[in-house]
Amino acid sequence: MLQKRTPARKPLAPETLLEDVFVNLLRTADALARGAEVLLKSTGLSSAQYNVLRILRGAGSEGLACSEIACRMISRDPDMTRLLDRMESRGLIARARGKEDRRVVKTCITTEGLRVLEKLDAPVRDLHHRQLHHLPAKQLQQLSRLLERARSNGESSCSPD
Amino acid sequence: MLQKRTPARKPLAPETLLEDVFVNLLRTADALARGAEVLLKSTGLSSAQYNVLRILRGAGSEGLACSEIACRMISRDPDMTRLLDRMESRGLIARARGKEDRRVVKTCITTEGLRVLEKLDAPVRDLHHRQLHHLPAKQLQQLSRLLERARSNGESSCSPD
């Protein structure tokens, strides 16, 4: 484990290493996200809307508060209200004031929302496969683990899906 | 190298592995990008504008065509014209029609743009350090390499900075 096996793939530039990681992360994320947006465009969903639907499907039938959705999202949206407004007007979600705490608004996915989501499940799996299948499973796990570590610094983690 | 040393950090779910990578990539990128936006907010630059300035500083003094900038950007912007409009009106860049091919518009960074950029150099390095210093160099290199591989599928690579 400690034998000198660094393959010197890059000249080990210590100054630009952090920046390389930063840029590569953003570039790769943008490339993957763009693929997803192309796929979603046919349904008229933005990736934020798709993400909300996924979160609501994963949550129980009792629904989630606005702020809970916001904090579970992949890319945080500062104005959940109007994002949900648009989804409600398309019939994808339903909202209702909470009974106990009348400040909160519980949001649920509708059957229409579920239907739209289900039609996307296979294409999305397929997309991920096309995007990432050229990496062996071991490297995918390594990557996933490193990514989690990378953001383990300053992020308030909400309870996962 | 082939001895059974998988530490079983995760139950090796083969179905959700691709999705995990996808979500972790987007989440981590968002976390890092948000830090950068906070830093840039004091200067009034968006991250796209900052990225353009970096690209133009890296390019020679002869400037770059609109489309060249677009294709080197981290997150592609579909409307370079108005992005550059705003930067020009703030005096950060200068534009001029090409002499040989009068279709192209060459864009250069101004001394004002360079000044703004230089004031950000140290804070940005510092930010990257704060965001990522908890990972040892070896893991950072691994991560960088895996990210490059991950997007080596469907992306048209422009000449790097």
Next chain:
DNA sequence: TGACAATAGTCGTTATAACGATTAATACTG
């Protein structure tokens, strides 16, 4: 050379994002 296609960039319009201030309901505190 003259028609047609390709390329570079611009612009009109609509929808969305971003920022801050605001309202409403609940929790705390003396």
Next chain:
DNA sequence: CAGTATTAATCGTTATAACGACTATTGTCA
């Protein structure tokens, strides 16, 4: 139990992004 702070969500406004259609310049080829 009144006053203040906190929390949840909404709204007004401005700027930006997204999507096409459009103009101008250059290349291609019969």
